[in-house]
Amino acid sequence: MKQLSSAEIRQMFLDFFKSKGHDVEPSASLIPVNDPTLLWINSGVATLKKYFDGSVVPKNPRITNAQKSIRTNDIENVGKTARHLTFFEMLGNFSVGDYFKAEVIPWAWEFLTAEQWLGLDKDKLYVTVYPKDTEARRIWHEVVGLANERIFDVEDNFWDIGEGPCGPDSEIFFDRGQSFNDVAEDDPENYPGGENERYEEIWNLVFSEFNHLPDGRYVEQPHKNIDTGMGLERLVSVIQGTRTNFETDLFMPIIEKTEALSANKHYNANAKDDVSFKIIADHARTVTFAIGDGALPSNEGRGYVLRRLIRRAVLNGKKLGIESDFLYQLVPVVGQIMQSYYPEVLKNKEFIEKVIRSEEARFRETLDAGVALLNQTIADLKAKGESVVPGATAFKLFDTFGFPVEMTQELAEDEGLSVDMDGYQANMQAQRERARAARGDAQSMGSQDKLLMGIETESKFTGWTDTEDQAVLQALIVDDALVAQATAGVAQVIFDQTPFYAEMGGQVADHGEIIDADGAVVARVLDVQHAPNGQNLHTVDVEGTLKKGATYTLKVDLIRRQKVSMNHTATHLLDTALRMVLGDHTHQAGSLVEPNYLRFDFTNFGQVTADQLQQIEKIVNTQIWRALPITWKEMPLEDAKKEGAIAMFGDKYGDTVRVVTIGDFNKEFDGGTHPDNTSALGLFKITGESGIGAGVRRIEAVTSQEAFEYLNHQEALLHQVAAAVKSEQLDAVPAKVASIQAELKASQKQVESLQAKLAAQAASGLFDSAEPAGDYTLIKAQLQVAGMNELRQLADEWKAKQASDVLVLATAAKGKANLLAAVSADAIKKGVKAGDIIKAIAPKVQGGGGGRPDLAQAGGKDPDGIPAALAAAVTVLAAK
Structure with missing residues (x-):
């Protein structure tokens, strides 16, 4: 077998399919763009959905890629098995309505076995097929020449994610030999596709030939597709002959660096330490790439995943004796391993390190708090003679403090206790259901629109230079059917050319009129989107008669276009200003360009200060007042990159791109509309800045007339304040x-x-009125004071005088009840807690509360219940 590095294998795969006429699609960001169904990009096909569901027809139906991906559904297994990873690369080749089984199966065999490619031993390869897919079996046997006894029927070989494209698949396995196996040779699972370590799945060929309808039926797709996936890490493990993914050149440098940082721990010395080394190596790769793509740690969504991974890595570093921040030191190692295909990691190294180190430091503080909570829980349980840590506590340690439940179990067992795992799982399931409900019912992939996909007529966009044009109506659609004429209602139309801009890149669509040869307005354009084959598809309200083949005047609403164009230019200026003030790590995470305002989302680690916003605003306005010319030209993609043009986040580009240049200040890939000079904007004013998600900020702003009106409104408000303060x-x-x-x-x-x-x-005489309550003394009273602050002051006096074991005070203020309980140190040692007392008596005033063992408070809606609450305090304390 050839000795190849992971970088060589990745490039060889792409080169092979490039030789078969495929375009190489660059690896997209791990953060999905305009796809609410995914938290992360989790496969090679995830970024190509628009091609497979027919919403966009690709320039070349043959595509190949190496796509970075994240999956965290099996995070607990990472480090414990040979294959589970959170971050991985998926190699894939795809056919969008072009080639099918007859081509892809022999190609797969050629790449795997031919000497000029991987050159794997043919006798070690096995395949599985869907039992009803006789065509795939025939090709494997008759065309490839694989013996029937090496082709296995597996009922699960059918790729289906619900509604949308689906179909049978064929998996390819490599036999690593019985020495790699974890089951006996005569075990029923000892076969390709079974639960064993001997046969490694290295490639899955999906034949997407059906459409899964909402009613459950499966119908043939108009265009049959090929979608394959081969995990790079598994393939490298096979070729480099390692027992698991972790001994390959993708992981070992990270593990070796971790060894150097540890307390004299070594990989392969014992199984327990090996798990920690593997977890750290995997998680270091994941968080490095995720943060590099703009995700930041937080308490929800992607940010929560990152926070959990960083904390899990830190906990495992602690097991290896690493007591200081260390995970950030692995970032340059990850970058060096991956630099041949992902040079951006080393480019963004300092920012990624900063984010990880900050999160590590924060967790070390949280870690101590979590340990304190668990220790207190264990002490309380022992005092009560109980021996089971509640499932809710174990879940809180996991959810709030990042403790894996296994660690809670270990610490509890050290003290002779166990953990209520059923209760833990119930809390975990409740969280999953909340997350599932939050995701909603969005479908992962839509169904193909056969009618729109079949319209291949050319349509040229002329709106970069013109706002009015003569055009021939090429296609007219009413109620999802092609028609020759329409006289009323809503229709969709495609012309041979059009000045109407189709919504894209955050810029909204043009509106306007369609005028016939007599000068009459026959339709008004309400919206413009891109059809699957790239034409501008106009949604119109028909007021006269539209006929296919007739010539019309298309007239864009000029004022709306001008306002949108000015705001679009402002987003370009703002993008550069943000980089100048905040740093190169920030990049666009979305935008909306409307006629009356603009919205710009961007990544940033931390808030944007008022001073920074002023700097950003000044920079943008300076460029407006400099009256910079705005020009554009089309050029090859590589030339545009060499000129330093900025590519917008999440966008894909063809071989030829349009580059918009704003004087000497900004140069970006862009397909939108702009004025000829920045002076057209007049004025730029930021109207708001806020956080909208983990590490994502949003700026809202206005230009021109809206900026003038905004400032006038602010001045009017200032005049009102001036009048009020005289x-x-x-x-x-x-x-x-x-x-x-x-x-x-x-x-x-x-x-x-x-x-x-x-x-x-x-309170005069209050501390002289202690009364017995069981084994304790109690002072209780309802006072006429302003609120809780005054009750706390009295509690401080009580504590200084040591007037009783327990103090319970109440007051009615502003129509509500305030309750306070305080407990002496001696009473706390005997099991009395202020929080317990408050929780018991607060319902009497229709309220709730809590606090520390020595001091707790509550608020309630019913002040009339205060006497009952004070009486209940006596009962609760007497019961102690």
Whole structure:
């Protein structure tokens, strides 16, 4: 077998299919674009859905890629098996309505076995097929020449994810020999496709020939597709002859670096440490690539996944004796391994390291809090004579503090306790159901639209230079059917050319009119989208008569177009300004360009300060006032990259691209519309900045007339404030407001002083009124004070005087009840807790609360229940 590196294998795969007429699709970001059904890109086909569901017809129906992917559904198995990973690369070749089984099966065999390619031993390859797919079996046997006894029927070989494209598949296995196996030679599972370690699945060929309808029926697709997937890590393991994925050149440098950082721990020394080494190596790759693509740690969605992976890696580093931040130090190692195909990792190394190190430090603080919670739980259980950690506590340790449940079990067992795993699983299932409900019913892939896919007429967009054109109506669609004429209602139309911009890249579609030869408006354009074959598909409201083959004047709403174009230019200026102020790590994460405002989403680790927003705003306005010319030209993709043109996040580009240049300030790949000069924008004003997700910020802004109107409105509000504070000059308003605030602060202090005196008066003799309650002494009272602050002050006095074992106070303020409980240190040692008392008595005032063992508080809706709450305190304490 050839000795090949992982980089060589990846490139060889792409070169092979390029030789078969495939276009190489670059690996897309791990963060899905316009796909709410996926948290992460999880396969090679995930980024090609638009081709497979027919919403877009590709320029070349033959595509190949090496796609970085993340799957976390089996995260608990990572490190414990030979194959489970969270981050992996999927090699794939795809046919969109072009070749099918007769071509793809022999090609797969050629790539795997031919000497000029991988040169695998043919006698070690086996395949599985769907039992009803006799055609695939025939090709494997008669064309490839594979013996029937090496072709296995497997009922599960049918790829189906619900509604949408589906079909049978054929898996290819490599026999690594019985020495690799974990089952006996005569075990029923010892066959290709069985549960064993001997036969390694290296490639899956999916024959997408059916459409799964909502009613459950399977019908043939108009265009049959091929979708294959080969895990690079598994293939490298086979070729490099390693026992698991982790001994390959994709992981070993990370493991070796971890060894150097550990407390003299070594890989392959013992199984327990090996699991930790593998988890760290896998998670280091995942978080490095995910953060590099714009994801940031948080408590939800992708951010939650990242946080969990980082914490899991840190916990396993702790098991290897690593007590300081270390995971960030593995980022350059990951970058060096992958630099041949993913040079961006090393380019963004410093930012990725910063994010990971910050999260590591934060978790070390959380880790101590989690350990404290578990220790307190164990102590409480032992005091009560109980021996099972509640499932809810184990889940909280997992969900809030990042403790794997196995670690909770280990720590509990060290103290002679067990964990309620049924309760833990119930909490886990409830979380999954909440997540499933949050995702909604969005379908992973739509069905092909045969009618639109079949329209191949040419349609040229002229709107970069023109807003009015003569055009011939080529296709007219009413109620999902091609018609020759329409006289009323909504229709879809395609012309041989059009000045109407189709919605794309965040820029909304043009609106306007369709005018006949007599000068009458016969339809109004409501929306424009791209049809599967790339034409601009106009949705129109028909007011006259539209006829296929007739010539019409297409007239864009000029004012709307101008406003949209100005806001589009503003997003380009803003994009560059953000990089200048925040750093090169930030990139666009979405945009919306409307006539009246623009919205720009971008990645950033942390909030954007008011000073930074001012800098950004000033930079953009400076470019507007410089009156920079805006030009565009089409050029080869590689030439555009050499010129430094910026590619927008998530976009795909063909061999020829349109590059828009704004003076000496900005150069981007762009298919939208712009004015001829930045001076057309007049003015740029940021109206809002906010966080919309983990590591994603949003700026909203206006230009031109809307910016002028916004500033006028702000000035009018300032005049109102000036009148309210009796300031004759706007410039004097800040000083006047500051003066009023100082007066208010002084008045508040005076009020607080008076309230303290009233509280002291109300509490006169309070600490002399202790009464017995079981084995304890209790002071309880309802006082007429301003609120909870005053009750806490009295609790401090009580604590200093050690007037009783327990204090329970209440007051009615602003129509609500406030309750406070305090417990002495001696009473706490005997099992009395303020939180328990508050939770028991708060329902009497229709409220709830909690707190520490020594101090707790509650609020309630019913002040009339205060006497009952105080009486209940006696009962609760007596029961202790």
